[in-house]
Amino acid sequence: MKTRTFIDSVSIHAMGGRGGNGCVSFRREKYVPRGGPDGGDGGRGGHVILRVDPNTDSLISLYFQPHQHARGGQHGMGKKMHGRNGTDLVVLVPRGTEVRNAATGEVLGDLLDAGQEMTVAKGGKGGLGNPHWQTTTHQTPYEHTDGDPGEEFTLRLDLKLMADVGLVGFPNAGKSSVVSRISNAHPKVAPYAFTTINPIIGTVMVDDYSRFSVADIPGVIAGAHEGIGLGDRFLRHIERSACLAFVIDMAGTEGRDPVDDYRVLRKELEFYNAAMLERPFVIVANKMDLPEAAKRLTSFKRRTKTKPIPISAETGEGIDELKKRLGQMVRSQ
Ligand SMILES: Nc1nc2c(ncn2[C@@H]2O[C@H](COP(=O)(O)OP(=O)(O)OP(=O)(O)O)[C@@H](O)[C@H]2O)c(=O)[nH]1
Ligand SMILES: [Mg+2]
Numbered sequence: 001m002k003t004r005t006f007i008d009s010v011s012i013h014a015m016g017g018r019g020g021n022g023c024v025s026f027r028r029e030k031y032v033p034r035g036g037p038d039g040g041d042g043g044r045g046g047h048v049i050l051r052v053d054p055n056t057d058s059l060i061s062l063y064f065q066p067h068q069h070a071r072g073g074q075h076g077m078g079k080k081m082h083g084r085n086g087t088d089l090v091v092l093v094p095r096g097t098e099v100r101n102a103a104t105g106e107v108l109g110d111l112l113d114a115g116q117e118m119t120v121a122k123g124g125k126g127g128l129g130n131p132h133w134q135t136t137t138h139q140t141p142y143e144h145t146d147g148d149p150g151e152e153f154t155l156r157l158d159l160k161l162m163a164d165v166g167l168v169g170f171p172n173a174g175k176s177s178v179v180s181r182i183s184n185a186h187p188k189v190a191p192y193a194f195t196t197i198n199p200i201i202g203t204v205m206v207d208d209y210s211r212f213s214v215a216d217i218p219g220v221i222a223g224a225h226e227g228i229g230l231g232d233r234f235l236r237h238i239e240r241s242a243c244l245a246f247v248i249d250m251a252g253t254e255g256r257d258p259v260d261d262y263r264v265l266r267k268e269l270e271f272y273n274a275a276m277l278e279r280p281f282v283i284v285a286n287k288m289d290l291p292e293a294a295k296r297l298t299s300f301k302r303r304t305k306t307k308p309i310p311i312s313a314e315t316g317e318g319i320d321e322l323k324k325r326l327g328q329m330v331r332s333q
Helices: 060-064 175-182 233-239 258-277 295-306 319-331
Strands: 008-013 047-053 067-070 089-093 098-102 107-111 117-121 152-159 165-168 198-203 211-216 243-249 281-285
Touching: 008 060, 008 107, 008 117, 047 165, 047 233, 047 319, 060 089, 060 319, 067 089, 107 117, 117 152, 165 175, 165 258, 175 211, 175 319, 198 319, 211 258, 211 319, 233 258, 243 258, 243 295, 258 295, 281 295
Parallel strands: 008 067, 047 089, 165 211, 165 243, 243 281
Antiparallel strands: 008 152, 047 117, 098 107, 098 152, 198 211
């Protein structure tokens, strides 16, 4: 089976091209004695530009090519010929790439829309040719300046997937099972914790005209914010989701109490980014086909004063209702 590593965080070294040097030259023509200075200016170095490409979905190519250096400008030449500017280096990144200065951590920009561009390292200015020094008393200037070096930064790029609905749940709660039931994506489903390692996005068709996307991420457990389990770094992939769905194993198959699960999940989100708790959400009561589930659902409703949507990703029960409710939630945004 072909597997692909999901790279969602890389450091790159971006360097603009050096400007071309200014030229020292004098007009030499037959029958024209003492032609004046005619050294051209150097061209500007190329910029390094990040551009959002809708067909790129990971940062993996940058992982293997972390040095992104643009070409230098051409030096100025005689006969006042200006050096050519260095070609800009356009680096394609996926939608949802956040750009930081690796040294300071400062967020420099967020690349969200297809085609959006951001210049991350400017090319150096070209140097000046010797005519710039010519004055009435200084007819044969030998001065010139060299081109400036390009800007140089180490950048950290983080990919934050963008889906309308982000699923949050404990490992084995059935998140991936739900996603494969409602969307076109078919993530791996297995009876062990942390089956999902790489986040994925599935598209849910509500009807012929409307659709929305859901993100399936690894399971969250108590202490995720301290690095327990797979930690909480993948929560960034649902950080931008307008809505959330808490997927709860209502049958408590692993001996946990569904109410505790729900509270832990909310707590971990709060640690990660409290603003996420203010978004619209639904609670998905999964595994309703199992015997314990009905009783626990009743007690869950009473104790949390919420109205979960009962489903079984195994039998398909409640799936249409879930799709409908998620669709409504996304539309109301
Ligand atoms: N009986 C029953 N089993 C289910 C249901 N939904 C999922 N399962 C089972 O629960 C196990 C875990 O399902 P997954 O979909 O992989 O769970 P997950 O939440 O994606 O798990 P991680 O990726 O590890 O976080 C699998 O063995 C599924 O077959 C359900 O509605 N009923
Ligand atoms: Mg999974």
